[in-house]
Amino acid sequence: MLKIQNFSKSYNNHTIIAVENLEIPEGIHWFKGVNGSGKSTFFRSVAGIIPFEGQISWNNLDIRKDAIAYRMQVNMSEAEPLYPDYLTGYDLIKFIADAKKANQNQINLLATRLGVDIYWKNTLGTYSSGMLKKISLLTAFLGQPKLIMLDEPLITIDDRSVQIVYELVKEYAENSGVSFLLSSHQDFRFEKLAIKNMYHVQNQAITQL
Ligand SMILES: Nc1ncnc2c1ncn2[C@@H]1O[C@H](COP(=O)(O)OP(=O)(O)OP(=O)(O)O)[C@@H](O)[C@H]1O
Numbered sequence: 001m002l003k004i005q006n007f008s009k010s011y012n013n014h015t016i017i018a019v020e021n022l023e024i025p026e027g028i029h030w031f032k033g034v035n036g037s038g039k040s041t042f043f044r045s046v047a048g049i050i051p052f053e054g055q056i057s058w059n060n061l062d063i064r065k066d067a068i069a070y071r072m073q074v075n076m077s078e079a080e081p082l083y084p085d086y087l088t089g090y091d092l093i094k095f096i097a098d099a100k101k102a103n104q105n106q107i108n109l110l111a112t113r114l115g116v117d118i119y120w121k122n123t124l125g126t127y128s129s130g131m132l133k134k135i136s137l138l139t140a141f142l143g144q145p146k147l148i149m150l151d152e153p154l155i156t157i158d159d160r161s162v163q164i165v166y167e168l169v170k171e172y173a174e175n176s177g178v179s180f181l182l183s184s185h186q187d188f189r190f191e192k193l194a195i196k197n198m199y200h201v202q203n204q205a206i207t208q209l
Contacts, residue, residue: 001025007054009041016041017204027196031183037201039183040079043149047076077140079152081132085125089135100143110138129156149181
């Protein structure tokens, strides 16, 4: 279970999102919200990438007190990833794989599934937005995560890749009991997946639909 208590995140003294108490059970969950509503800010906070006020824990692992154990279980893919141009996709994947203790076999399997092994030895600065997105998606599946957040996972990727992302989510959920938080703005929908709860991000708050 993901537990959020007295959570708030502000930029320049302006509250972007605040959540007094939210308990998200295991399963696949869909976060909807218009552009700028705070979905990415919430996901980044839960991923432990940006600082925030309040408490977040995943299966009783506290994001601050159990910083490493928490981050071994919680992975994230950014909506619009920004990476250093001079690294190759492979360098980046290998770096994250080492941190997440993913083996080479897992890297190769994911790379083949998503078709990134065709271009991953080229530098990231030469990639299209869809190619970058697939690198970001791959990194979220590395290691033995128990919670994976995919921020706008379907934007910029082609139809074939969309199907592969659906398959990966289903496989990880069914075979390894992985929970997912998936976000989308209006255009992209996740009805094909076994969605447990839907949440709406709006007016600086998160409400269950
Ligand atoms: N680093 C930052 N500094 C200042 N303001 C920020 C920063 N990051 C996000 N914001 C603001 O926080 C608000 C929420 O942004 P966020 O990216 O979380 O929304 P979102 O729901 O993910 O939107 P989108 O669907 O467009 O990706 C926006 O008003 C944005 O301008």
